[in-house]
Amino acid sequence: MNKILPAFAIAFGCALSAFAADPAPNGISLPDGYKDWRLLSVSQRTDNNTIRAILGNDVAIKAARDGKTNPWPDGAVLAKLAWKNAKHEKWDAAIVPGAFIQAEFMIKDGAKYAATGGWGFARWVGAEQKPYGKDANFVQECFGCHTPVKDRDWVFTHPVKLP
């Protein structure tokens, strides 16, 4: 057993590293399990022809359902997933998700990310999940783009209303 276990551990470690995305240049790691998070909202952008789902971790979902999103609480994480627009092959007027473009995250920690509105920003591009940005300054691009929604705690997403 003592000889077999380390071999398993090595094999398992390799398998894990083969699938783990590199961290963003600002040190943020790709959040675990975001694909299983619950729905916060959807959107479609006619300027770059993308369709999106916005998911939230448990803290974010609770805040959204309680209507306490200005500000969002520390610990909230929003995941914005974007796909290229495609046309449904059997319904011409339906825009559906084509190729996966990117996963973007906003992580709320008022103290840690005080310089950028209390939010840590990160993006992983494409199916290969390549971290976006040459160095940590990439967040200025994210933060700048979010300036129009400064009064909404820097968040574009309107959580959906559900009965």
Added chain:
Amino acid sequence: MNKILPAFAIAFGCALSAFAADPAPNGISLPDGYKDWRLLSVSQRTDNNTIRAILGNDVAIKAARDGKTNPWPDGAVLAKLAWKNAKHEKWDAAIVPGAFIQAEFMIKDGAKYAATGGWGFARWVGAEQKPYGKDANFVQECFGCHTPVKDRDWVFTHPVKLP
């Protein structure tokens, strides 16, 4: 205690009935907890100006991730949630969810729903979750509309691709 408990039971029963949607005319009940289901896909329809999220129960999510959706397995339930298109107040080119329109469900049970492709259909309309249809024949409208995707096990939804 014996006098108090029934009073609580009645009060609790009333509270429950105030929030429980009526079943659809074909007897299907609004699935519990669908708001917490995971993401299957998103879409936007330019013919009726709606934006949608499609969620799936655990059976549906597993089937989608395993690529086993033609046919979908018995027990899979798909929830299609639709909102009226709205324009983001700070990003003109972004279509975001406005008023909630309806929640539609497809429930796979090949034996029970053999007459309609193995799927039970139901829809609840608006924030008040009013069951759609005057009688059980409303499913012919659902089924008819899904005929173009007969070869995809009657399902329009393309599950999203994620890394």
